[in-house]
Amino acid sequence: MGGQLLTKGRMIGEGGQLVPADVRIHEGQIVEIGANLPEAGDKVIPVDGKLIIPGLIDLHIHLREPGFEAKETIATGTSAAAKGGYTAVACMPNTRPVTDRVEGVRRILETNEREGSGVRVLPIAAITKTSNGEELTDMEALKEAGAFAVSDDGVGVQSPRMMKAAMRLAAEVDVAVVAHCEEEDLLVEGACVHEGSFAKAYDLPGIPGESEAIHVGRDILLAEDTGVHYHICHMSAEASVRLLREAKSRGQRVTGEVTPHHLLLCEEDIPGLDTRYKMNPPLRRKRDQQVLLAALKDGTIDFIATDHAPHIAEEKAQGMVNSPFGIVGLETAFPLLYTHLVETGKLTLSELVDKMTRIPAECFNLPWGRLVEGAVADLAVIDLETERAVDPDNFASKGRNTPFEDWKLKGWPTMTIVEGRIVWQETGVHI
Ligand SMILES: NC(=O)N[C@@H](CC(=O)O)C(=O)O
Numbered sequence: 264m265g266g267q268l269l270t271k272g273r274m275i276g277e278g279g280q281l282v283p284a285d286v287r288i289h290e291g292q293i294v295e296i297g298a299n300l301p302e303a304g305d306k307v308i309p310v311d312g313k314l315i316i317p318g319l320i321d322l323h324i325h326l327r328e329p330g331f332e333a334k335e336t337i338a339t340g341t342s343a344a345a346k347g348g349y350t351a352v353a354c355m356p357n358t359r360p361v362t363d364r365v366e367g368v369r370r371i372l373e374t375n376e377r378e379g380s381g382v383r384v385l386p387i388a389a390i391t392k393t394s395n396g397e398e399l400t401d402m403e404a405l406k407e408a409g410a411f412a413v414s415d416d417g418v419g420v421q422s423p424r425m426m427k428a429a430m431r432l433a434a435e436v437d438v439a440v441v442a443h444c445e446e447e448d449l450l451v452e453g454a455c456v457h458e459g460s461f462a463k464a465y466d467l468p469g470i471p472g473e474s475e476a477i478h479v480g481r482d483i484l485l486a487e488d489t490g491v492h493y494h495i496c497h498m499s500a501e502a503s504v505r506l507l508r509e510a511k512s513r514g515q516r517v518t519g520e521v522t523p524h525h526l527l528l529c530e531e532d533i534p535g536l537d538t539r540y541k542m543n544p545p546l547r548r549k550r551d552q553q554v555l556l557a558a559l560k561d562g563t564i565d566f567i568a569t570d571h572a573p574h575i576a577e578e579k580a581q582g583m584v585n586s587p588f589g590i591v592g593l594e595t596a597f598p599l600l601y602t603h604l605v606e607t608g609k610l611t612l613s614e615l616v617d618k619m620t621r622i623p624a625e626c627f628n629l630p631w632g633r634l635v636e637g638a639v640a641d642l643a644v645i646d647l648e649t650e651r652a653v654d655p656d657n658f659a660s661k662g663r664n665t666p667f668e669d670w671k672l673k674g675w676p677t678m679t680i681v682e683g684r685i686v687w688q689e690t691g692v693h694i
């Protein structure tokens with residue numbers, strides 16, 4: 264059986280420079296990488312100077328199915344992932360019902376098999392039943408059924424006693440605890456943006472940075488003796504970074520992620536009472552934004568995750584206090600970060616790609632994220648030249664809630680390949 268040959272592409276070379284590359288795929292594996300490879304009976308897929316990278320990996324998204332299919336489904340969410348250059352995504356359990364039982368994990372995997380775009384889906388199961396913080400889930404059975412990690416994302420685990428028990432159990436069954444860090448005792452009714460200049464200017468109740476950092480510090484202490492892999496979701500506050508850095512310097516098994524929006528925006532960028540800028544954690548001070556980028560660059564924060572959180576327009580039209588938190592991210596992440604971090608010289612292309620592929624894979628022992636001979640052929644092809652504006656009407660996601668509408672970006676994916684199979688391809692037509 265013949266394979267496929269991606270021809271006339273470019274890849275990131277050893278020293279970070281772009282080098283010509285053809286990639287030969289056979290039975291779902293990368294079997295050969297080099298310049299001007301012979302066709303050898305393979306199906307030729309010309310990529311004309313575009314960049315070939317490992318498929319992007321997003322370990323924090325919301326697919327909304329079951330229960331909130333008006334916001335997103337496994338079909339639409341994984342199509343958005345494919346279109347964004349992602350080949351693997353991990354979905355959070357805050358669905359209806361919450362993914363707190365083996366049936367829930369199996370159902371996500373089966374639905375993706377049947378209806379998904381071809382992108383790999385890694386279901387994250389809950390830490391506590393219904394994520395209400397009161398009773399631990401059967402993590403062993405959930406892992407056995409295919410759960411990738413455990414998280415109560417959407418809310419923080421409020422009780423330190425419960426979190427400690429969760430970490431003990433997770434360490435025992437060898438599953439990572441992925442934490443949404445938020446101390447509710449520090450929140451006021453209706454808190455919707457960072458407790459800072461924007462909240463003050465618009466007289467809105469604010470969410471302080473300490474509500475995140477206090478959980479980060481607490482959890483690092485609780486995790487210390489358990490040996491659990493503790494991972495911090497959507498890091499947004501300077502103090503959280505400081506605590507993560509200190510834990511890592513002692514060799515603790517702690518990792519962290521940051522979103523594109525926390526890297527590119529801060530409270531000063533919120534143009535007014537526009538709920539497309541409402542997400543949890545909120546956009547914080549310029550200083551926090553700068554610290555997050557520096558921490559990502561120096562490796563303190565390990566990788567980038569979008570926290571893709573689709574909501575319907577009617578829900579987002581309920582005003583700053585009453586609308587739900589969250590913005591979509593899968594279809595804009597790479598172009599946003601390429602244009603605003605790589606083209607501006609803040610990150611190298613190689614750093615950006617690593618933090619969206621190899622590093623998340625390594626943090627969680629996943630077998631993907633590398634463009635080398637012998638690796639699984641999970642790939643994305645990226646157009647680094649064509650500039651195009653973000654148009655939510657063209658999203659494959661049902662969610663249109665993005666603050667990045669009309670941003671002119673380069674670095675758009677044109678093809679996504681999972682295990683040698685093209686799961687999405689740019690048609691060149693834009694309405
Ligand atoms: N991030 C968000 O603003 N919203 C997420 C919940 C979460 O990630 O905590 C959602 O499920 O909508």
Ligand SMILES: [Zn+2]
Nearest residue numbers: 416417443496
């Ligand atoms: Zn969260």
Ligand SMILES: [Zn+2]
Nearest residue numbers: 355416417570
């Ligand atoms: Zn989330």
